[in-house]
Amino acid sequence: MSAPTSRQLIGRDDEMRVLAGHLDGVDVQGRAIGLIGEPGVGKSALLAEVVEQARARGFTVLSARGSQSETHLPFASLHQVLRPLLTGADRLPAQQRDALLACFAMGNSSEVNPFFAFLAVLELLVDLARRTPVLVGLDDLLWMDQPSIDALAFVARRIGSERIIVLGASRPGPLPFADAHAVEWMELDGIDDAAAAALLDERAPRLPEVARERVLRQARGNPLALVEFAGALESGRHAWAELDDDLPMTTRLERAFAARAEHLGAAAGAVLTIAAVDDGDDLHDVLAAAGMLHGAPLDRMAAQPALEHGLLIVVGERYRIGHPLVASALRQAMSPDTRRRAHEALAQVLAAHPDRAVWHRASAVSGRDEDIAAALEQAAGNAQRRGAIASAVAWLERAAALSPDPQDQAGRLLGAAELGFQLGRFSQVEQIKTQVAGMPLRARDRSRLIWLEGVFHDGSTGEPSEVRHLVDLAGQAVDGDIELAVQLLVGAARRVWWRDPGEGLRHEIVQATQHLGLPDGDPRRLAIFALAETHEQGPAVIEQLARWPADAGGRPDLAGLLGIAAFCTGDFGRAVAFLSTPVQELRAQGRMSLLAEALAIRAWAEIYLGTFDAASSADEAMRLADETGQSLWAATARIAVALIDGVGHGWDTRHDLLAEAEFVARRTPNAASSLLAGVQLARGVAELGADRPDPAFRELHRVFEPTDPAFQRQQQVWALSHLADAAVHTDRHAEGRDALAAMERLAGASPATGSIIALEYSRAVLADPVAAEPLFKAAIDGASRTLPWHRARAELAFGSWLRRQRRVVESRDPLRAARAVFESVGARAWAQRADRELRATGERGWQPAANPRDRLSPQETQIAELAAQGLSNREIGQRLFLSHRTVSSHLYRMFPKLGIAARGQLAEALSSHVQSPDATQD
Numbered sequence: 032m033s034a035p036t037s038r039q040l041i042g043r044d045d046e047m048r049v050l051a052g053h054l055d056g057v058d059v060q061g062r063a064i065g066l067i068g069e070p071g072v073g074k075s076a077l078l079a080e081v082v083e084q085a086r087a088r089g090f091t092v093l094s095a096r097g098s099q100s101e102t103h104l105p106f107a108s109l110h111q112v113l114r115p116l117l118t119g120a121d122r123l124p125a126q127q128r129d130a131l132l133a134c135f136a137m138g139n140s141s142e143v144n145p146f147f148a149f150l151a152v153l154e155l156l157v158d159l160a161r162r163t164p165v166l167v168g169l170d171d172l173l174w175m176d177q178p179s180i181d182a183l184a185f186v187a188r189r190i191g192s193e194r195i196i197v198l199g200a201s202r203p204g205p206l207p208f209a210d211a212h213a214v215e216w217m218e219l220d221g222i223d224d225a226a227a228a229a230l231l232d233e234r235a236p237r238l239p240e241v242a243r244e245r246v247l248r249q250a251r252g253n254p255l256a257l258v259e260f261a262g263a264l265e266s267g268r269h270a271w272a273e274l275d276d277d278l279p280m281t282t283r284l285e286r287a288f289a290a291r292a293e294h295l296g297a298a299a300g301a302v303l304t305i306a307a308v309d310d311g312d313d314l315h316d317v318l319a320a321a322g323m324l325h326g327a328p329l330d331r332m333a334a335q336p337a338l339e340h341g342l343l344i345v346v347g348e349r350y351r352i353g354h355p356l357v358a359s360a361l362r363q364a365m366s367p368d369t370r371r372r373a374h375e376a377l378a379q380v381l382a383a384h385p386d387r388a389v390w391h392r393a394s395a396v397s398g399r400d401e402d403i404a405a406a407l408e409q410a411a412g413n414a415q416r417r418g419a420i421a422s423a424v425a426w427l428e429r430a431a432a433l434s435p436d437p438q439d440q441a442g443r444l445l446g447a448a449e450l451g452f453q454l455g456r457f458s459q460v461e462q463i464k465t466q467v468a469g470m471p472l473r474a475r476d477r478s479r480l481i482w483l484e485g486v487f488h489d490g491s492t493g494e495p496s497e498v499r500h501l502v503d504l505a506g507q508a509v510d511g512d513i514e515l516a517v518q519l520l521v522g523a524a525r526r527v528w529w530r531d532p533g534e535g536l537r538h539e540i541v542q543a544t545q546h547l548g549l550p551d552g553d554p555r556r557l558a559i560f561a562l563a564e565t566h567e568q569g570p571a572v573i574e575q576l577a578r579w580p581a582d583a584g585g586r587p588d589l590a591g592l593l594g595i596a597a598f599c600t601g602d603f604g605r606a607v608a609f610l611s612t613p614v615q616e617l618r619a620q621g622r623m624s625l626l627a628e629a630l631a632i633r634a635w636a637e638i639y640l641g642t643f644d645a646a647s648s649a650d651e652a653m654r655l656a657d658e659t660g661q662s663l664w665a666a667t668a669r670i671a672v673a674l675i676d677g678v679g680h681g682w683d684t685r686h687d688l689l690a691e692a693e694f695v696a697r698r699t700p701n702a703a704s705s706l707l708a709g710v711q712l713a714r715g716v717a718e719l720g721a722d723r724p725d726p727a728f729r730e731l732h733r734v735f736e737p738t739d740p741a742f743q744r745q746q747q748v749w750a751l752s753h754l755a756d757a758a759v760h761t762d763r764h765a766e767g768r769d770a771l772a773a774m775e776r777l778a779g780a781s782p783a784t785g786s787i788i789a790l791e792y793s794r795a796v797l798a799d800p801v802a803a804e805p806l807f808k809a810a811i812d813g814a815s816r817t818l819p820w821h822r823a824r825a826e827l828a829f830g831s832w833l834r835r836q837r838r839v840v841e842s843r844d845p846l847r848a849a850r851a852v853f854e855s856v857g858a859r860a861w862a863q864r865a866d867r868e869l870r871a872t873g874e875r876g877w878q879p880a881a882n883p884r885d886r887l888s889p890q891e892t893q894i895a896e897l898a899a900q901g902l903s904n905r906e907i908g909q910r911l912f913l914s915h916r917t918v919s920s921h922l923y924r925m926f927p928k929l930g931i932a933a934r935g936q937l938a939e940a941l942s943s944h945v946q947s948p949d950a951t952q953d
Contacts (some may be wrong), residue, residue, distance in 0.1 A: 042226025071255030107417025221252020544710030601785030641820025677717030
């Protein structure tokens with residue numbers, strides 16, 4: 032379909048052609064598109080033209096426009112978008128409906144689960160898209176409140192298979208959506224010279240030539256500037272001196288708008304004044320407040336001059352400022368007294384909306400006021416309960432600024448900092464910490480400040496001196512605050528996992544924890560010990576873990592800590608069991624950030640047990656960590672997905688996911704060793720599966736080399752068996768045995784499954800021929816016996832050894848057994864490796880069996896498994912944070928891949944892929 036261009040869009044033919052093409056293709060693919068450009072470049076005009084064309088094509092159009100005055104109001108822009116759809120909220124699942132209505136303070140619940148609310152938004156849009164295609168038009172994204180942006184970003188990432196287009200417009204600067212990949216960005220520059228001249232001649236045909244040339248030169252292709260400068264000069268409202276070439280374009284446009292508003296009369300001026308500071312879009316509110324400002328009641332006719340001059344736009348009972356620069360110009364022109372009186376008037380009018388009213392009251396005062404500060408703090412609490420953390424930060428900072436008591440001010444600032452930390456606004460938190468450090472603090476607030484000092488050393492930041500600082504902070508916990516001390520020591524211990532700060536510091540962390548007097552079986556104590564001194568404390572930790580039930584007595588928070596302790600000590604079976612409890616709970620609560628971390632750790636526990644199924648945990652962990660902005664956990668999950676891919680299908684060592692993980696490691700060098708060790712393990716395993724032992728040894732040996740960035744003390748034991756494998760096939764027996772001896776000293780008599788399997792396997796493959804056979808049998812019948820992947824590896828190594836000992840006939844049984852297991856667990860590359868060994872014995876004829884799961888993506892596999900268990904599309908969607916329509920589309924596409932025609936056949940179609948019995952699913 033052709034893309035007719037309106038008279039207002041001269042010079043935008045190419046852009047309209049692209050956007051109209053997206054409208055035409057909505058039945059094939061939904062998408063999110065962002066228009067980026069300077070003020071006045073025509074973003075809003077282009078958006079309006081697309082809206083017109085969408086309506087002409089039968090789209091339902093939903094829209095919102097951000098306002099600088101309402102950036103503090105949580106979910107204000109989202110409410111604009113959803114206003115026509117909220118009557119259908121009752122058709123949503125109860126959990127989603129309640130969460131969504133709580134965003135707008137419309138339901139019985141005051142607590143918001145943001146991600147269930149976001150899922151409700153997606154479901155409403157998807158249900159609408161079943162009837163007509165949908166265009167969501169979002170103007171002035173820069174001024175939209177952050178909770179609305181978060182909700183719309185959630186939607187943007189999930190509309191690829193829906194008949195939905197999200198089209199937004201924003202000024203240059205930080206991209207409104209944190210995940211830039213969710214949106215296709217289109218940069219708008221000024222229109223070309225010919226188009227600029229045509230637009231100017233159309234709008235100002237009587238402009239003298241000298242003025243025409245001046246306007247063209249100054250506007251530099253900016254359509255709004257062309258129109259405004261020409262109109263101002265034609266009407267005599269603008270002096271030549273004000274078109275100063277040295278002034279920024281924004282300033283000159285604001286002057287043009289201010290000049291347009293100067294002569295509208297007192298009543299219209301009062302309406303515009305109120306509109307410029309209002310945080311809503313209700314015309315009645317504006318007229319009521321403007322009447323107070325004007326000194327007499329005003330009706331709609333008072334706004335008419337502003338409408339005629341394009342400064343105000345009214346549709347029904349709703350209004351908006353004609354352009355953001357109009358509001359900016361009006362605010363710039365206001366005296367402080369006028370601004371205060373405008374806010375006072377709005378506060379009175381909005382008495383039925385206490386949060387909005389108190390914000391205007393706060394804007395109307397010139398000094399400190401505890402009553403207003405307390406009301407702002409209460410509003411921050413309301414915002415936080417509604418899941419609007421970013422808005423709560425703004426309210427708390429404003430409350431702090433109005434607090435007469437310095438201790439109250441410090442407490443409110445610390446509250447803002449704590450919430451800012453949750454959002455990852457680390458520079459903002461650092462600024463608040465610096466400000467608060469010189470203020471008088473209550474005892475509890477001193478503890479809060481210590482905690483804020485500590486969290487910046489948790490995980491990936493800091494050198495060894497910073498880890499010691501964290502331990503010192505734990506010792507300074509105010510009034511024996513054990514909970515705070517534990518939090519700080521957990522942070523120090525987590526830091527050890529990402530990068531080893533040295534034996535002395537590791538032991539200091541353990542000693543500091545011992546001094547707290549926690550019971551021996553306390554999950555917090557076990558997690559700290561396991562993270563800080565994995566091998567030294569491992570046996571004692573595992574002994575305590577064995578006393579806990581798999582669900583930690585119904586305490587998901589404790590189960591998570593126990594899962595970390597089990598994982599770090601190599602007790603992988605218990606790690607999967609413990610972590611499945613918090614995974615279930617976090618999924619049910621919609622806590623995606625913590626869910627991503629739990630899934631990433633569980634994915635690696637599954638991998639070390641020999642479960643190589645990206646659909647189990649790793650792929651979902653990667654997607655959720657990306658979505659929640661957790662780069663370290665996203666990189667951790669990427670490595671897991673790449674390793675799974677290498678075992679299943681094989682690849683060269685340049686896997687894209689590993690390159691992305693290495694990029695994160697370079698960007699956060701103090702977390703590099705853990706990430707790089709994982710990268711080297713993935714590459715080494717892939718090389719072994721492809722029968723390339725020499726590069727495999729080089730990749731794996733880096734984990735054992737103390738001077739290498741990939742050196743990682745904790746993970747060496749678990750990588751040992753692969754290094755031993757590579758050493759044997761490259762005649763590096765001495766180096767392999769050196770590594771084995773070092774790991775035997777390090778792991779000692781650890782009862783951990785991971786350590787036992789690695790040591791039993793490595794002793795066998797590195798043994799002298801005289802001693803090898805009983806060691807191989809011990810490896811096959813030992814800790815690997817109930818773990819198909821590990822038993823198959825031992826059988827492959829034993830069969831290969833027998834063949835090299837010229838015991839060809841005996842070698843075939845273990846090689847066949849290994850090949851069968853590798854094929855059954857989806858380790859296709861390793862099944863082929865076993866087959867190459869069998870062919871070397873003279874056996875021929877094996878063909879890999881078709882595995883229906885190979886035809887599915889990880890997410891499709893996850894959906895298929897849940898559907899096979901009997902879950903409905905809506906239940907699957909809520910579990911995986913997808914719309915039920917997306918689930919339905921996946922199932923529709925996967926049926927032909929699996930050769931089935933009905934949902935009831937899924938279980939049988941998937942059953943050919945046998946998983947490890949220890950790979951517990953949530």
